[in-house]
Amino acid sequence: MAAISLKNVTYSYKGAAKPAVNSVSCDFEAGTLYAVVGPSGSGKSTLLALLAGLDLPDEGEVLFGGESIAALDLDLYRREYISMIFQAFRLFPLLTALENVCYPLELVGVKSAEAKRRARELLASVGITEEEMRRFPANLSGGQQQRVAIARALASGAKVILADEPTGNLDVENTQTVIDILASLADERDYCVIVVTHDAEVADMTDVVYRMKDGVLSRER
Amino acid sequence: MVTKYVLRHIPRAPVRSLLSLLLAAALTASLGQFIAIVRSNRALVDEMYDKAEVYASPANRSGVVETSVPFGAVDLLLSADFASGFYGESTGLCFWVTPAFEDGAASLYATTDPELFGRAIGMTYAEGYDADVFAESSDNVCFLGEAALEKLGLKLGDEVNLSGADESRRKVYADIYGGDAFMEGLRFTVIGSFRTGIGDYDILMPWGTIMRLYDRFYPGAADGDGTMQTAVQFRVRNDLLRDERSYRDSPNELLAKSSSQRIAALTLRVFDDEVKNVIKPLEENTDLLELLLPFVGAAVVAIGAAIPGLVILQSSKEAATMRALGTTRRRVMAMLVCEQMLLTLAGIALGVFGLFAAHGFGHEAAADLSGAYGYFAACALLSAAVCIAASAFVSAGSALKLLQTGE
DSSP: OOOOEEEEEOOTTTTTTSSSEEEEEEEETTEEEEEEEHHHHHSSHHHHHHHHTSSOOSSSEEEEEEEGGSSSHHHHHHHHHEOOOOOOOOOTTTTTTHHHHHHHHHHHHHHHHHHHHHHHHHHHHHTOOHHHTTGGGGSSSHHHHHHHHHHHHHOOOEEEEEEESSSOOHHHHHHHHHHHHHHHHHHOOOOOEEESSOOOHHHHTEEEEEEEEEOOOEEOO | OOHHHHHHHHEEEEEEEEHHEEEEEHHHHHHHHHHHHHHHHHHHHHHHHHOOOEEEEEEEETTTTTEEEEHHHHHHHHHTEEEEEEEEEEEEEEEEEEOOOTTOOOOEEEESSSHHHHTTEEEEEOTTTTTTHHHHSSSSSSEEEEEHHHTTTTTTEEEEEESOHHHHHHHHHHHOSSSOOTTTEEEEEEEEEESSSOTOOEEEHHHHHHHHHHHSSSGGHHHHHHHSSEEEEEEEEEEHHHHHHHHOOOOHHHHHHHHOOHHHHHEEEEOOOOOIIIIHHHHHHHHHHHHHHHHHHHHHHHHHHHHHHHHHHHHHHHHHHHHHHOHHHHHHHHHHHHHHHHHHHHHHEEEEEHHOOOOSSSHHHHHHHHGHHHHHHHHHHHHHHHHHHHHHHHHHHOHHHHHHHHO
């Protein structure tokens, strides 16, 4: 069974002449790193947002484990079933790297000490040192911030990671690092990782590539 | 989790937190002090009106004090209920204190308020007498000038004979009453003394007594216009000064208030320099401050409430991330509201504490600031309302919309 699926999903922004996502159907499997590519405004980020349950489609369904997410509490869905990574990192500026990773753990009720222990492990797994864990996001490089964001995404235990231009603000070296981490999650830990990108090189590093054009999704590779 | 968020955020954004705290404290203290000033000014004005001594005399249309006022008019003025005391000098009746005052008649004064009459010259009472007893008496009691007492070798409580009217009138009235009518029943107890200015022989009697004597020597005169009373002056009641603004602005309103045509026809010359020069400017200033208070209060409360609201609006990006990570809208609102309300309430508390400290704590401070409590509460409530509204705004709508707005 697909980890997450889209079934005839259509979504329009208020006042827009054309739908941003137009009757898209697609299955995303566990253990695979996907790329969704396409020009700006093609609807790829909207597609990712619908997968993330940030909003519900106007038509069609997003299925998680075969069940429509419309029937779920979307806050709970985002908290426990999927994780997001953003281009602009979106770390909490007043929390340290460690606390940022603790946040989703505390949100699901993990005790503070346990949350810290797990957050340390996750941060270490993406190459963040003890000293860097105590820093605030503003005192970390872009690459470090994105690795903290990946650790935060892993913290909730969700097996679906949705990354919206995760390398958009990174240099080549950090881009490679981030993609390597995401690829290893898919390959080694059976994660379903969907990366929205307009970077062809990033797309080349993924297992499956979809192209989005005018709201329509088609498999490219 | 909300507590942890708040406790982390406040110290980690020290400038923002300190500014919010100090601004709330400063606005609270400023508003409280403004209210305290208005209240203390009003209390001061009332107190000054209570202590003010405003005198009025009947005057002619040119504002010159009338030297001849009919007894009836004086009686009407007193009955018009705006005079708290009255004194006047009689010219229609004079006495000799027999047998010593052979060299001149004594000036005769009457009053309903010996304190008023003697406010500048000092009064001494015989044992068992005071101003009230004197004022309400119509017995044969009188005050004599200190020099007269000394000259006659009298002490307070002694009795003296008064001899009424001059020789020619004695004869006329002797024909009417027979015998020496003017020596009968004119034995007076000296119940007090006063320091006199020009005339050592001045005599002061209660108003009721002198009216009775007039009626005796000039039957019917007290009700008519024939007998005159000069140098009439009465004191305007303080409660009227304090409570009836129209009297202050236009003293002749006192007269217009009377239903008597005879009073309404009078004009008053008011001696109220203190009121005009000191109290009224302070009162006008206080009126202006009181007029401004609701506007100033509303502005301060609005600014005080707007600041935490604006801080929350600035947190929209953070709120969007929280929502994207699956934080419920209610929890996002709680985090944002609690942080700002904690700072605002702490600021208000700090401002109130500072105000109380400045006013020396205790009951006096509580009284000074009692009018401000409502504004403080309004500030806290409005701040809470604005914080809730702002947090509702930044967390409203789909998480997708929030993320796009927060980008």
